[in-house]
Amino acid sequence: MALAGLRRQESDLCIARQNLVEFWAVATRPLAENGLGMSPVATAGEVRVLHDLLQAHDAHLVAVMNIHGVRRILTFNGADFRRYGSVEVIAPSSIRLQER
Secondary structure: HHHHHHHHHOOOOOOHHHHHHHHHHHHOOOOHHHOEEEEHHHHHHHHHHHHHOOOOOHHHHHHHHHHOOOOOOEEEOHHHHOOOOOOEEEEEHOOOOOOO
């Protein structure tokens, strides 16, 4: 519900692997132990939905790049990275290969 509301507001949503790990732990924990009491099958479905909805990998890559001072990325999916001002996108098609 909260995620759907944020998406309607066109918020930039990011998720890291750690978020999914922690969600799994809480979701499968019994209600009596401050969990959600979901079955592993239901939890796996929710994790798939979260994974499909959010561009976690792009945001994660940019975060790692920023930490390590990397400013350029070679990718076929340049449009996914254009919103990150700290990243220079390089399309593989823009690189000239030298003949041997």
